Amino acid sequence: MCETDHLSSSGYNRRDLLQMLGVAGAGLAVAPALAADPAMAAASDLALDPKTMPTEFANYEPPTDLAVDSQAKDAAISWIDREADGIIGLNDRIWEFAEPSLAEWNSSWAEAQYLRANGFTIEWGAGGMPTAFVATFSRGTGKPVIGFSGEYDALPGLSQEKGNPEHSPLAYHHDPYAPTYGFGHGCGHNALGAAAAGAAAATAAAMRARKLDGTIRFFGSTAEEQLVGKSVAVKAGVYRGLDAFVDWHPASGNSTSWGSGNAMYSIAFHFLGTDGHGGSPLGTRSTQDAVSAMSMLTEFLRESDTAHTARMHYAIRQTGQAPNVFPTLSSIWYYAREGSPARAKILMDKIVKCAEAAAMATGTRLEHRIMGGVWNKLGNKRGAELMYANMLQVGAPSFSEADQKFGKALQKSNGSAQTGFSDKISALQPPAPVFMGGGSTDVADISWQVPTISMGTAHQPGGTKNHSWHHTATGAAHAGHVAMLVAAKYLAATTIDLLTQPQIVAEMKEEFARRTEKVKWTSMLPDDYQLPLYEPPAWFLRRTRQSWPPKGVQWPPRRIVSTETAPDLGPALPPANLPPLD
The missing domain is CATH 3.30.70.360 (Alpha-Beta Plaits)
Structure with a gap:
């Protein structure tokens, strides 16, 4: 659940809007805003260095020289082109599994095996969750350490045939009183995990080929749809030691941002x-x-x-x-x-x-x-600028005529304008000065530990909803493959720059330190929090070499059973003295 959409310009500059809100006086004093809600203020541009803070929402121009052409970057992108069939195969297998949160037995195994085959070591059970894992590739000094995020859980009721623009659930469960549909990837997590895994493998291949120092840590994350996996793992310290974190999410456009979420x-x-x-x-x-x-x-x-x-x-x-x-x-x-x-x-x-x-x-x-409990997301302006430069350098996704016909048919079935899939990269803009609320993500808890970059690609046509069967329909279709592969290239290209441009990592860290200076992150989960787990099948425990239950987990869980008695209705009423019936 990634917040990558932008509000259109109001015509006012930042100072005008902030003054209207009573946030800033003539001297743009930010102390009252910081004191009012430190977490929201830290995620806003009020926390940035005034020398680099965008002063006008409508006239901001992102830097154009951050993405560097390099042989390592060419090697990573070429690797994705050569290995596209393998990345698509992983995408489609996870789409077909369509497993629910905390029970992604086949999906997590497929993703981990893909990374193992590409030189990563695997550690299962991250944060005490059986389907969470950490995959690691390291070379040379092992510095810097860059994190990737992989997700693979599906959503209930969103089953849909791939490539079908009319509603036709792939899994339909007959019940004459209450028919139901099966699980489906209506949030695109099959693509999220496959693109991130492909990008991580491509970066590792480029590191070997061009002898780059660094470490790639890929975090296979369970239950993002329930906003459980990453927040639990962050509390357990799984994400410690990173220098930067690179993330993406399927969307209806091609964009990046340093905005926040709820x-x-x-x-x-x-x-x-x-x-x-x-x-x-x-x-x-x-x-x-x-x-x-x-x-x-x-x-x-x-x-x-x-x-x-x-x-x-x-x-x-x-x-x-x-x-x-x-x-x-x-x-x-x-x-x-x-x-x-x-x-x-x-x-x-x-x-x-x-x-x-x-x-x-x-x-x-x-x-x-x-x-579950997750923070608002903490963006990183310099990181978003680096991602945007790489998106421009790589180019927008190129959809075929058949892809666009399919996208327009999906939009027609949804009752939205028939414009097809977006084949443009949206301009990078500062977050809207007035936060209007929106979605949430457990990536947010990571963003308070390490500078985090997020972006999205047009994995569904504009006007269709996330968490819908329309999105499921694109997940294993050709248009979804196109968006997924270009996302892998954006991730890999940006990561190569993080490995080879230490000054950008330093700038991201400086911004992160400034944003978090007055805010102490603490987990929203209580100390006695109990993971909402399902018992894994025996084959999964055997393959992953895990024992059950995980440390600190009560199993079987306490049963919730009614022991209530009927309510007291008061003294019994005397029998009615009714006249006999004629």
């Missing part, structure tokens, strides 16, 4: 009550009523008690399965997103109050558990 809390709520019969509901503690009441109460929050930066959404994961059976357990899962961890906590605390009120009103018992 911090987020994830909590699952469980209501426990009593059994009941639909024909005689009296004296039932209805857990289905509890989740309905909670969702209604949080809608009132959305109406009048959330800021413009806030996002709040939920899924009812478990409740009644038949109209005449009252369930003793119902569960609802919430995300609360805001511009900083502090603001996200305030919003989630309000949601918890709604849960408590719903339980009180329905006479049910409430249990809730934090499932």
